[in-house]
Amino acid sequence: MWAIDHATATPELQPAWEASSLLVAMAARTQAIRIGILVFDVLLRHPFVLAGSVAVAQVVSGGRVRVGFGIGDEFTRLDHVALGIPFPPFAERVRILEACCRVLPALWRGATVTEPTLGLNEATLGSVDINPPPIIIGGGSRGAIDVAVRHAQGWNLFTQEPDVFASRVKVLADAETAAGRAGLLSKSVYLFVDRVDRELSGILKDFETAGAEEAILVVMKPSAESIRDLARRVL
Secondary structure, eight states: OEEEEOOOOTSSSSSSSOHHHHHHHHHOOSSOOOOEEEEEESSSSSSSHHHHHHHHHHEEEEEOOEEEEEOOOTTHHHHHHHOOOOOOOHHHHHHHHHHHHHHHHHHTTTTEEEEEEGGGEEEOOSOOOOOOOOOOEEEOSSHHHHHHHHOEEEEEESOOOOOHHHHHHHHHHHHHHHTTOOSSSEEEEEGGGGGOSHHHHHHHHHHHHOOOOOOEEEEESHHHHHHHHHHHHHO
């Protein structure tokens, strides 16, 4: 079960629940299902605060958290404008993403960290004693893919097109081979079910053929009935 990270509401995404708080609430209200945010915009809040909130969710959930990281896009730029948070050029955003992927697991392991890129100076969460949750990098750019290959356990792409997914999987595979990590990353697709214009089970099979091992099915207006309907469409 995943949720998204947006700070400001839009007509399509009402309301905008704060993602790190929502993750802790999800941990407290569930018992078995894996939970996560896909993806945290790593520029939207201080990385140390993000590390601390994820640690709480990991403890409360008994280790069921998976955490998605991303660098934002044109849509998330609206969050930055609304909150007065800079939205730097692409290369700088990738640099911050990579620093988060290196530093946050160290903080979760109880280390003391100094990282100028993130403004951290001998920062530590203390002996929180948790297993660092798996990191999934979201994004199809070569910068995001390279960070995923070096530091993550999974990679995710937001697309409705199996052919697009297959083309980025090839780029990912080439990067994994070059880094000596071939086949180590899990691969998932982020799919809006309301935008699927044919049999859902069919398009899921197409994504599986394209290399997806997991599909995150986005329901814009979740309810008990919409989830039951989704289950019928999948099965």
